[in-house]
Amino acid sequence: xxxxxxxxxxxxxxxxxxxxxxxxxxxxxxxxxxxxxxxxxxxxxxxxxxxxxxxxxxxxxxxxxxxxxxxxxxxxxxxxxxxxxxxxxx
Amino acid sequence: xxxxxxxxxxxxxxxxxxxxxxxxxxxxxxxxxxxxxxxxxxxxxxxxxxxxxxxxxxxxxxxxxxxxxxxxxxxxxxxxxxxxxxxxxxxxxxxxxxxxxxxxxxxxxxxxxxxxxxxxxxxxxxxxxxxxxxxxxxxxxxxxxxxxxxxxxxxxxxxxxxxxxxxxxxx
Numbered sequence: 001x002x003x004x005x006x007x008x009x010x011x012x013x014x015x016x017x018x019x020x021x022x023x024x025x026x027x028x029x030x031x032x033x034x035x036x037x038x039x040x041x042x043x044x045x046x047x048x049x050x051x052x053x054x055x056x057x058x059x060x061x062x063x064x065x066x067x068x069x070x071x072x073x074x075x076x077x078x079x080x081x082x083x084x085x086x087x088x089x090x
Numbered sequence: 091x092x093x094x095x096x097x098x099x100x101x102x103x104x105x106x107x108x109x110x111x112x113x114x115x116x117x118x119x120x121x122x123x124x125x126x127x128x129x130x131x132x133x134x135x136x137x138x139x140x141x142x143x144x145x146x147x148x149x150x151x152x153x154x155x156x157x158x159x160x161x162x163x164x165x166x167x168x169x170x171x172x173x174x175x176x177x178x179x180x181x182x183x184x185x186x187x188x189x190x191x192x193x194x195x196x197x198x199x200x201x202x203x204x205x206x207x208x209x210x211x212x213x214x215x216x217x218x219x220x221x222x223x224x225x226x227x228x229x230x231x232x233x234x235x236x237x238x239x240x241x242x243x244x245x246x247x248x249x250x251x252x253x254x255x256x257x258x259x260x261x
Binding site for chain 1: 123124126127128130131133134135137138140141142144145147148149202239240241243260261
């Protein structure tokens with residue numbers, strides 16, 4: 001058994017040791033993710049407004065910014081998924 | 091008190107039922123932060139796709155439309171008067187205005203706020219949308235008051251003698 005794991009728990013089985021600060025990191029990721037979603041929604045409304053106004057030059061910049069937020073979210077999910085879960089279902 | 095405890099209290103044989111069906115409603119309702127994050131990333135992907143779709147439509151779509159169409163004779167529209175017509179398609183209401191001191195201008199009648207019909211008010215020298223009190227400039231079509239944020243689509247005109255043609259509508 002790895003040194004990262006405690007002995008068997010009679011009720012929950014093997015319990016992983018959670019690295020310090022991991023819970024705070026996950027909560028911060030959720031909070032930042034919600035803020036970024038709001039920014040993306042705002043970018044979408046700005047893009048729609050520019051499209052309807054007929055000035056089409058800046059639309060790709062807005063799409064690029066939205067894409068950066070999305071890719072950042074995917075990377076964050078992949079990084080967070082590597083660590084052990086701290087609470088909840090297995 | 092959890093939902094499971096409430097169910098156990100109301101049940102006549104809680105232990106037996108729990109033993110036969112070890113099903114925890116609280117655990118089933120539980121949404122972890124990781125699941126919430128995944129949902130947020132999926133939503134983020136949908137918002138990104140929508141923004142790209144708008145950008146693609148903006149890049150490859152045509153911002154102007156319509157063909158050369160005779161809309162009026164100049165002599166039929168004296169200074170300070172207006173003629174309403176359909177352009178670029180039938181049912182798309184537009185207006186030709188002979189602005190005193192400026193000449194002929196034409197705009198779509200569709201308000202850029204919520205698509206009500208805009209009308210020309212000569213005495214106040216403005217284009218007015220009665221639905222939500224939107225006001226546009228007669229000379230430029232720019233919004234000057236009320237909720238509209240975008241200018242009225244302008245219809246480019248071409249004059250051939252006395253005849254006035256609409257050439258295309260420009261957003």
